[in-house]
Amino acid sequence: MAVHIVEGSFDPNRYQAEHEASLVAGSFGATANFIGTMRHINEGDEVTGMTLEHYPGMTEKELENIISDACEQWRLIDALIVHRVGPMTPGEPIVLTTVWSMHRKDAFEAVRFLMEALKSRAPFWKKETLANGRSRWVEKNTPGY
Amino acid sequence: MAIQVKFFASLKEDIPDALREVNSEDVATVADVWAAATGIKEPPAHVVCSVNHSHEPVTHPVKEGDEVAFFPPITGG
Numbered sequence: 457m458a459v460h461i462v463e464g465s466f467d468p469n470r471y472q473a474e475h476e477a478s479l480v481a482g483s484f485g486a487t488a489n490f491i492g493t494m495r496h497i498n499e500g501d502e503v504t505g506m507t508l509e510h511y512p513g514m515t516e517k518e519l520e521n522i523i524s525d526a527c528e529q530w531r532l533i534d535a536l537i538v539h540r541v542g543p544m545t546p547g548e549p550i551v552l553t554t555v556w557s558m559h560r561k562d563a564f565e566a567v568r569f570l571m572e573a574l575k576s577r578a579p580f581w582k583k584e585t586l587a588n589g590r591s592r593w594v595e596k597n598t599p600g601y
Numbered sequence: 602m603a604i605q606v607k608f609f610a611s612l613k614e615d616i617p618d619a620l621r622e623v624n625s626e627d628v629a630t631v632a633d634v635w636a637a638a639t640g641i642k643e644p645p646a647h648v649v650c651s652v653n654h655s656h657e658p659v660t661h662p663v664k665e666g667d668e669v670a671f672f673p674p675i676t677g678g
Contacts, residue, residue, distance in 0.1 A: 492678050508677065509610055511670060514654035539677065551678050571678060577656070579670075580677025581610035593611040594676040 457527075459519040460538045461510065468538060468552035475536045479556060484533040488563035489554040490571050496546035498594070502587035508541045508550070511579035515539075522573040526555070529569065530562040537570060539580065572600045602626060604663055606638045609672040612648065616641075625665040632659040634669045647674055 458475060468491045476487070496503055523535045538552040553570040557563040575597045582594040603622050616639050623637040631652060635644045644650070644659060651670045652661055663669060 510677070511607070511609055511651075511654075511672070514651060514670070517654045518656075575678040576675060578677050579609065579651070579672060579675055581673065582676045583610070593673065596674060597676055597678070 457520070457523050457534060458536050459516055459523070460536075461512075461515060462538060462540050463542045464540075465544070465548055466538060466540060466552075468549050471538045471552055472536065472554050475534070475554070476556070479534055484556040484558060486557050486560040486563035487554065488557075488560070488567040489552060490567055491549055492551040492571075494544055494546050494548050494550055498584060503546060503584045504587050505543060505545050505585040507543045507583045507585075508539075509581045509583065510539075510541050514579050518578045519574065522570060522577060525573065526566045526569050530555075530557065530566040532557050532562060532566055535566070535570065537574065539574070539578070541580070568600075575600065602665055604628065604634060604665065605668045606634060607668065607670040609670065611673050612671055625663070625667075628663055630659065631657060631661045631663060631669055634663055635659070635671060644671060648672070649674060 519537050533556040536554040540550050553567055555563045555567040585591045602625050604625050606621050620638040623634055628634050628637050631650045636642055649672050650657055650659055653668055
């Protein structure tokens with residue numbers, strides 16, 4: 457199980473591949489992931505940039521708790537969460553959650569749980585810069601279910 | 602005798618003069634810490650609280666050495 461908080465652009469496929477290389481080949485039959493990417497439109501406005509603030513220490517602890525909770529609910533071989541912080545631009549990855557399990561049911565359900573739990577429990581906050589030069593804090597998440 | 606207080610995101614901007622440390626002898630709960638640090642009687646309903654990196658309600662007791670944080674609703678991912 458691993459949690460990474462990353463400053464600067466990151467390649468989710470590389471993180472997933474490097475983590476998967478540490479697993480025993482043949483030990484898992486299902487891999488499911490979710491990649492969240494920054495959009496250039498939010499609330500009907502053009503967004504040119506965004507800065508992600510977080511609470512160092514609590515963020516990592518909460519993400520580890522979320523993975524532990526998932527392991528109690530589903531039979532998982534391994535799980536990975538990577539989340540970016542700091543300034544970014546549209547089109548760049550924000551978050552990666554990946555789950556490895558024996559069968560697809562556990563992988564599909566657990567990877568969704570990781571994302572939904574992350575969005576309500578892990579202390580991250582987004583501040584957008586709009587095309588008109590103004591900036592604003594994002595006040596709520598879009599519904600996941 | 603101190604309790605560390607942290608504010609994040611929009612709260613940090615909205616109340617920039619809030620104290621970052623309060624005397625543990627003056628407070629019993631998270632709500633007391635808010636009032637002592639900000640001078641505002643109660644935290645707004647949308648404010649989220651944590652003690653020592655764990656989510657807690659405003660009624661949670663506090664003690665010397667605790668780190669109490671206040672922040673707006675989470676918007677990561």
